[in-house]
Amino acid sequence: MIYILKNQNKFIFLKLLFLIIFYVKQIDSQSNLNPTTSTPKQNSLQCRGDLIYRDVTNRIEDEKIGFNFVEYNGTYQSCVIPCPSPFFTMEKWNQYLYMSLVMGTISFLCGLFLLVTYSPIVNKTHNRHTIGVMCMSFGVCLAMSSDMWNYGYSFNENFDDRSICPSPGQYLTTSDARCLSSGVFLQFGGVFGFLNWTLLSFDLYMNIKGIITKNYDKYYVICTLIISIIFAFVPIANDQYSMSYISLGCWLGSAMYQLIFFWILLSICLIVSSVFIILILKEVYVIIKLSKQKTSLKGNIRPLLCISITSFAFFYMFFYYISIVVKGDYYGRILKEYTDCLMDPTKDVSECESPRMSPINQFVFLLCLRLLGIGAFIFYGINKKVKKIWLNSYWFNNRFVNKYISRRSMSIDTRNSYGSKVLNKNNNLNYSSYNSGLELSVIEMSANNKDDSFKSSF
Structure with a gap:
């Protein structure tokens, strides 16, 4: 009977010793945690919603690199506006x-x-x-x-x-x-x-x-x-x-x-x-x-x-x-x-x-x-002007293209090339700068109207 009690006491003692060691290790592991890791957990309740925690150690420098701190009750908090902003989902x-x-x-x-x-x-x-x-x-x-x-x-x-x-x-x-x-x-x-x-x-x-x-x-x-x-x-x-x-x-x-x-x-x-x-x-x-x-x-x-x-x-x-x-x-x-x-x-x-x-x-x-x-x-x-620019460029007028691609010679119509020479001759107008999507129709009509008006005056 005494032998059994001694064995039970040893078992209880070992059990208590194991619990004490386990508890000490738990305390030690909590104390060795990185403070930068534990601090956000403690402050996560303050930065609620989609606000992001960031310690305000140097707010001015942080703002220069893109952080926008939240101000609450006249004091800047350790929370910043999320990126992207909450104005859109x-x-x-x-x-x-x-x-x-x-x-x-x-x-x-x-x-x-x-x-x-x-x-x-x-x-x-x-x-x-x-x-x-x-x-x-x-x-x-x-x-x-x-x-x-x-x-x-x-x-x-x-x-x-x-x-x-x-x-x-x-x-x-x-x-x-x-x-x-x-x-x-x-x-x-x-x-x-x-x-x-x-x-x-x-x-x-x-x-x-x-x-x-x-x-x-x-x-x-x-x-x-x-x-x-x-x-x-x-x-x-x-x-x-x-x-x-x-x-x-x-x-x-x-x-x-x-x-x-x-x-x-x-x-x-x-x-x-x-x-x-x-x-x-x-x-x-x-x-x-x-x-x-x-x-x-x-x-x-x-x-x-x-x-x-x-x-x-x-x-x-x-x-x-x-x-x-x-x-x-x-x-x-x-x-x-x-x-x-x-x-x-x-x-x-x-x-x-x-x-x-x-x-x-x-x-x-x-x-x-x-x-x-x-x-x-x-x-x-x-x-049409862009088409003619490409057809009369080097890229469509070289030995390779002429050898493998059979096409008719596409010379730029002088009447439509950067202005009408006929119009310049008859109306003394300068269209040398023209090369637009209007394709000269309005300009030609304008010149023809002026020419008709000139003839009708006689």
Whole structure:
């Protein structure tokens, strides 16, 4: 009996010893935890909802690299706004991204086709019109290439190497090379393209009216190039290229910089271009009414529609931006109310309503920007003149093509080559700069009307 009791005591003792050792190891393992790992767990109750925890050790430096801290009761908290912003759902953000990748690539290829077609690589003869199309296409290619920087990237919650957001709650800024490069390309290409688009509308009106102008193209290209360089690189000095709450990539971050370095210039281009477009439409109406050649209108509907649609896209982007600026205080307020609700411990997360913007308006805005290259291609890339440029280029006139491809010699009709020589001879008009989607029908009608008026006066 005594032997059995001794064995039971030993078993109890060993059991107690094992429990003590296990308890000590548990305490030791808890004390050796990384404090940076345990702290977020302790603060996760404070950063509720989709807010991201980040210790405010150096808030100013963190803000420079893209973190936007939440302010609650006048004090900055250890929570930051999530990336992407809560103004749209994650599904909508990825829809915008995929649309921009597809449409931006198509627009880039359209601009590249125009650039190659009107460049010395294909086109043998140059004038202010072809130079204008070339410069506009170059701007479109640069602006649309900014979308291609996002290939392989997406908005996701894993925040891996292929995420648009570098880390949870971090937005792209000038410190990121990819952000800076894409932002400069978008800004420079946009400004350069808009300026040359304005030149083309002016040039088209001058040709329709038959007004002889000096060759100002060299000076205009130099001026637009200088303006575009200044407007693209000056914002770098103040680290202005960044990713905003409603953008897919990097552009000018400050509303003041956006207004000064882009939207004011765009509004001037819109006003000037709109005036010339109205004058062009008026001239077309007068010409067709006087000449009674209503069949000629059919060939001009497409380019005129393209001009009008492009103008609508410009105006939509401009007024959408103005609406965002006007409602800036409202969007800031609803975002602040949302973060205050999440930070308030007395409220449940389900009570907090996420700030939202109109997904349709945002989609149309992003789409309009990427339709510019496609519109330019329809206007300047699909006409008989482009076909003749390619057929009379080296690429269709070399030994290889002549040996393996049998075709008739396609010489450019002098009557349709950069202006009508017959018209120049009879009417003393200079159309040497003309090469547009209107395919000379309106210009010819205008010249014929002037010639008929001259004859009727005798």
